[in-house]
Amino acid sequence: MTIVxxxxxxxxxxxxxxxxxxELRGRVVLDEPGPPPGAGRVTGVDVAYDDDLDLVAAAAVxxxxxxxxxxxxxxxxxxVSFPYVPGLLAFREIPAVLAxxxxxxxxxxxxxxxxxxxxxxxxxxxxxxxxxxxxxxxIGVAKNPFTFTYDDPGPARGGSAPLMAGAExxxxxxxxxxxxxxxxxxxxxxxxxxxxxxxxLALTPRFRxxxxxxxxxxxxxxxxREAVLSAAARRPAGGGQAPSTRQAPTS
DNA sequence: GCGACAG
DNA sequence: ATCTTGTCGC
Numbered sequence: 001m002t003i004v005x006x007x008x009x010x011x012x013x014x015x016x017x018x019x020x021x022x023e024l025r026g027r028v029v030l031d032e033p034g035p036p037p038g039a040g041r042v043t044g045v046d047v048a049y050d051d052d053l054d055l056v057a058a059a060a061v062x063x064x065x066x067x068x069x070x071x072x073x074x075x076x077x078x079x080v081s082f083p084y085v086p087g088l089l090a091f092r093e094i095p096a097v098l099a100x101x102x103x104x105x106x107x108x109x110x111x112x113x114x115x116x117x118x119x120x121x122x123x124x125x126x127x128x129x130x131x132x133x134x135x136x137x138x139i140g141v142a143k144n145p146f147t148f149t150y151d152d153p154g155p156a157r158g159g160s161a162p163l164m165a166g167a168e169x170x171x172x173x174x175x176x177x178x179x180x181x182x183x184x185x186x187x188x189x190x191x192x193x194x195x196x197x198x199x200x201l202a203l204t205p206r207f208r209x210x211x212x213x214x215x216x217x218x219x220x221x222x223x224x225r226e227a228v229l230s231a232a233a234r235r236p237a238g239g240g241q242a243p244s245t246r247q248a249p250t251s
Numbered sequence: 252g253c254g255a256c257a258g
Numbered sequence: 259a260t261c262t263t264g265t266c267g268c
Contacts, residue, residue: 047258047259048260049258049259051259051260084258084259086255086256086257086258087256087257089257114257115257115258116257121256126257126258142257142258143257145257146255146257147255184257
């Protein structure tokens, strides 16, 4: 199995990463409504990690937007490309996600990712970054409010309230199921906020989280397990093979 | 300065 | 994200 390396020139420090965000931020497109919900394709992307083995596994799962049936899926396993730093999540996830998207047999349509887009300290979260690099329509659906504030939406599915960064609305807290904690939706690239909300509701007929993220989450965990197992199998230590009897290094 | 902080 | 047992409910 091929292991995706860290791209040449990938930021190595937080300063470099922030500079990249500042440079790419201007390429985000916010004046397009995006594809209509409930038609065409919707693709979920997600990533799982094994920090000990320095492995990251990404998955992309394409659904028929009308039926939510799986049309296609792809995975990629790579080297961890950046530590987790709040505000710099994209640098940790994007190389593997791009590799998984590349391996899809057809076009992804709208992409839904875990995390944020516009709702970001520098207004350039994962969903925006992925959108700029692929020019695909992308939205972000996060499970936590990050540093933002919001008033509780109405208790019924469909209720929403502004997600605020100070006095600026950067997304919405959206109740996708009656009486269940909201999710946090923000625009990534080439999709309007109402469009992002409509897509999120279309993807949550049964569960709090979009069907896209659920499928992608399950697939990337599976891919990571298999990568960890095959890595262990290639080494004597935990792979069930005879222990190595090498000479201790003489200093 | 300290704490909080998507995944 | 990930580490983790049992438990409540459809």
